[in-house]
Amino acid sequence: MNAGLVTGAVAFWLVTWAINEWLVRVRARGIAARLINVLVPVLFGAALLVLWEGLVRGFNVPSVLLPPPSAIWARITVSTATLWADFYQTFIRSVLPGYVMGCAAGLAAAIAIDRSPFLKRGLLPVGNFVSALPLVGIAPIMVMWFGFDWHSKAAVVVVMTFFPMLVNAVAGLNAASRMEQDLMRTYAASYWHTLFKLRLPAAWPFIFNALKINSTLALIGAIVAEFFGTPVVGMGFRISSAIGRLNVDMVWAEIAVAALAGSVFYGVIALIERGVTFWHPSIRGGKT
């Protein structure tokens, strides 16, 4: 055990904590306030990393259990080519097509069943139930049906993203109030006009909610599906084969890439949401 490293890391953590306590009490406006909003979580994250590094090195935790962040970073810089190939196979070829197809199908199905109150009452409870199921379990079946390549992973992603989108979009399509729909009627607007000018815009917050939920689900679905059979490339394959050799820093490197991809994916959708639903109170109020 190396006491110096441990106390150093803990001291760093306490200092950043104190700075944060001070920062949230500062009354700032405009750019300074925004800067503080970014700075507080960043400082907290940095403190976590330093604490991790200090404790792991200080207590000599075996790197099989938990490698320090610096070792993970070293692994990332050494094997960028492999990581990129895995990222391309998993994210670009499996997640994105599956995500687009699943969300589009969910939205289309929502619009289709929205015209029939009977179907809506019948399908919504079923859809709610299905979206609470452990749907990743269908991964082995999809691998059996669609083969080892990206098709089966995309199929898992389609199934996983379909139901959250269906349920949210149906709720969203009912978000426009009776009054607004009556107004469209007095304008003699057709069904499609009402749909595109009133009901879809009113549904955007719900649809984006589903898109955000699905962004995480899609990545999980693709990676888990790769555990059940895959060509020799892909993040899930790399994780499971690296575990077999207890090559833990490679696993953590893949996790870092997956976390980065997941966060960026989520962030891009959140940005698009800000642009599309600029009128919504939660965005106008300056909160996300």
Add this chain to the structure above:
Amino acid sequence: MIAIAAPSTAIGRTGIWTRMSHGTTVPVLIVVAAIIVIWYAASVWLNSAWQFQVFARGDGDWTWGEFVAGTFSQDRPLLPAPHQVAVELWNTVVGQNVTSRRSLVYHAWITLSATLLGFAMGTGLGILLAVLIVHNRAMDRSLLPWIIASQTIPILAIAPMVVVVLASIGMTGLVPKALISTYLSFFPVVVGMVKGFRSPDQIQLDLMRTYNASSNQTFWKLRFPASLPYLFTSMKVGVAASLVGAIVGELPTGAAGGLGSRLLAGSYYGQTVQIWSALLMAAALSAMLILAITVAQRVVLARMGANA
């Protein structure tokens, strides 16, 4: 008497019928029936290729009736027919001793115990974090963004690694799986409880102030009761997530049992019927857990005098 009673029963009968068809019961039943019909049709279609091969090897004489019956009774169908799965479920749930390794109840219990342990830890952790976030502004500003970011990490994808690594230092059995369930189920609880603790109106908080209530009293007498509906709603999301966590956590521990290992074993040996019955068992588990929480919610909220 009879003349009066008859129309009233008739009204009662139509009442139930209209209520059911205007409610959700009949539509849901019809949708479920439609799903089963589509399932049968799909299993004929998907299994047809294999069945054609079987007939081609035979004497070449077959009728459509034999063909359909054949697609419903293959040993390793691409898509088993619903009744095949039902038979397998019946055999493994009722037909086996519950302590036997061939019993699905045995495997479901392994998964369920990991789920419940993880769910309890996750709910506890979530409530604790929410209390910290509500009472400390620095925690609020620094922790909440990271809690949200933590969920964009596909943690489920590394669940097998957590299990294997913990096993290498001698932690096996329930705990590693439960840890994954914890990680998945704390997030909905944190988000829901932060919202719930903040749900009392300013006017109610002001009333507590005029009573000179300490922040401890405000918490126990106002914030905590106000947050209970949020707690139950987020627990429903959390328990479903922790079941998923437990199942995925079982994928690498093939020998140790559990629904996840049934899935993996089924996919290795092409036992599709076994995969589907494990999936249906997982669905039933998740439905039961959510139902249990719904019942608890009704009881607790009714005791507290809520009109929900």
